[in-house]
Amino acid sequence: MTFKNILATSALALGMAGGAFAQDPTKVGFIYVGPIGDGGWTYEHEQARLAVEAEFGDAVETVYQESVPEGADAERAITQMALGGADLIFTTSFGYMDPTINVAAKFPDVKFEHATGYKQADNVGVYSARFYEGRAVQGTIAGHLTETNKIGYIGSFPIPEVIRGINAAYLHAKKVNPDVEFSVVWAYTWFDPAKEADAAQALIDQGADVILQHTDSTAPQAAAQKVNEAGEKTIYTFGQASDMSEYAPLPRVSSIIDNWAPYYIERTKAVMDGTWESDNTWDGIGAGMVGIGEITDAVPAEVKAEAEELIAKIGSGEYHPFTGPINKQDGTPWLGEGEVADDGTLAGMNFYVEGLTGDIPQ
Template sequence: MFRRNLLKKTLIAALLSGVTMGVQAEDKTKVGFVYVGPVGDHGWSYQHDQGRLAVEKAFGDKVETSFVEKVSEGADAERVIRKLAASGHDIVFTTSFGYMNPTLKVAKQFPKVNFEHATGYKTSKNLGIYSARFYEGRYVMGQVAGKMTKSNVIGYIASFPIPEVVRGINATVQGLKSVNPDATVKVVWVNSWYDPGKEGDAAKALIDQGADIIMQHTDSPAPLQVAESRGVYAVGQATDMSNFAPKSHISAIIDDWSNYYIQKVKDTMDGTWKPEDTWGGIASGMVGIGEFADFVPKEYVSMAEKTISKIKSGELHPFKGPIKDQSGKEVVKEGEHLSDKDLLGMDWYVEGVEGKLPK
C-alpha cells in the first residue's frame, strides 16, 4: 500500500513537473524571421541573421527564434509568413521589400501577432516598418572610389529599380563627384537580390566597359571574387566580405540590425510594442563602414572618417544641393537638400549616371 501511494505521488509530481515545464515553454517569446536569400550569402540575409543571433544572446532561454531562408517574394512569402504567425510566433520580421504586401495581408489575419517589415512603406495596427539609410554609407564609399579610380569609371551592380536601390546609386555618384568631377557610374541591373551567376556576369561586363571599382546592391560575394580575379577593386555589401577578395576588398557598407531587433523583441515581451516607422542611419548605428584594407591610402581613410563624422552630426547631407538630374536640370538648389519624402520616392538618376533607369 505504501509503495502504491509513493508511486502515485511520484507520478503526480512528474505530471506536475511536466505541466510546469510546458507552461515555461509556452512563456517563451517566439520570434520568427523570413529571409529572401540564404543565411550563408554573407550579405543581406546573413546580416539579418546576425541580428537574430544577437536576440538569442540578449535574452537566452526567454526567447525561441526561428527563420526560413531563400523565400521568394510573392505567394511563397505569404505562405511562409502565415505559417509562422499560425504556429505561435509573437513577433515576425520579414526582411525584404517584396514581402510588403504579403506581410500586410497576413498581419490583418493575425491581429495579436506583431509584424515588422524591412524597407517597405505600408503599416497597420500590428505592422511596423524599418529600414536603414544605406545611402549614407554609399556616399562615403563613393568618395573613396572617386579617389582610388584610375579609369574614372565605377561599375554598379543593381538588383531592382526601387527607390532604395536608386538612392544608393545616386548617393554613390554624389560622393564620387564631390572629390572627382570627371568620374561616372555605369549600372547593370540583374533583377535579383541574390544570384551569384548573374552578379558575376554583371561584374565582368562592367570591367570590360572600363570599370576599375565594382560596387553592388546585391547580396552574394561573386562580384568581389570576379573583381579579384580581374585585378580591380570592389566594395562589400551589407557585411565585411574581405575573406572573398582580400586583394580587392576596399571596405564594406555594414548593416547592423542587432539593437533594433533586441529592442522590438523586448517591447513585445513587455507588452509595449507599437507599430513605428524607423529609418536609422550612421548616427543610430544601423549603418556603418567596415575596416579599410591596408592598401587604401591613409589620407583616403582619414577623408572617409571625417565624412562619417559630418554625416553623423548632421553637418553633411548626401543629397545637399546643388543637384542636377541626368538631363542636366537642377532639382535641388544650393543650400537645400532632398526631404525624406523625396528620398523615399526617388525614381530618377542624378547627373553622372550612365544609361537609362528601367521602369
C-alpha cells in the same frame, strides 16, 4: 502533518513552480530572401537573430525560413509562421511588403516588422537603414581610386532604396573626380552568384576598375579577385551589407555593414513587455544601424582620412549626403544651394541625378 495536508502542500508547491515556469517563450520568426550563408544581406539578418537568442535565452524561441521568393511564396511562408504560433515576425526584403500586409490582416494579434518597405498597419511596423550614407563614403573612395574614371554599379531592382544608393555614390565620386563615369547593370535579383559574377565581369570588360554592388553575394568580389590575381589590372570592390573581409585588403577595400541586432533586440523586448507599437524606423551611421567596414591599406592614407572625416560628419548630422545644389538627370533643379533632401522624397526616389546616363527601368 497529516497525509492529506502533505498532499495539499505538495500540490500548492507544484502549482507555484508551474506558475513560475508556465509562461511560454516569446516566439520570433524571420523570413529571409536569401540563404543564411550568402555572406551579405541575409547573413547579417541571421547574425541579428542569433543576437536575439543570446540576449534573451530561454525567454525566446526563434525560427526562420531562408531563400523565400518574393510574392505568393512569401505570403504562404509568412502565413505558416503565424499559424505556427509566432508572436513577432520580421520579413526582411522589400518584395515582402504586400504579403506581410495581407497576412497581418488575418492575424491581428501577431506583430510584424517589414524591412525597407513603407506600408504600415496597427500590427505592422517598418524599418530600414540609410544605406545611402554608406554609399556616399564608398563613392568618395571610389572616385579617388579609379584610374580609368569608370565605375561599375551592380543594381538589384530599380526601387528607391537602390536608386538612392546609386545617386549618393555618384554624387560623391563626382565631387572628388569630375571625370568619373558610372555604368549601371541591373541584375534583377537580390541573390544569384552566377548573375552577379557575370555583371561584375561585364563592367570590368567595359573598362570599370571599381565595382560597387547592391546585391547580396560575394560573387562580384570573387570575380574582381580573379582579375587581380591574373595581374592584368587592379579592380577595387566594396562589401555589401556585410563586411566581406575575406576579400580584403584587395579587391574589397571597405564595406557597408548592416547592424540589425540592436533593433531586433529592442523590438522583441517591446513585444515581451507589451509596449510594442507600429513604428517607422530609418536609422543610419549615427545610430549605428549602418557601419563602415575597415578601410584597408590599399586606399591611400589621405583618401582614407577624407573618408573617415565624411563618416564622422554624416554620423554627427553635420553633413547630409543629399545637400544641394543638385539637379535631376534632365537638368531641372532639385535642391538649391545648401538645401537638404527631405525623407519623403528620398523614400520615393525614382530619378537619377544630373550626370548619370541611361534610363531607370520601369
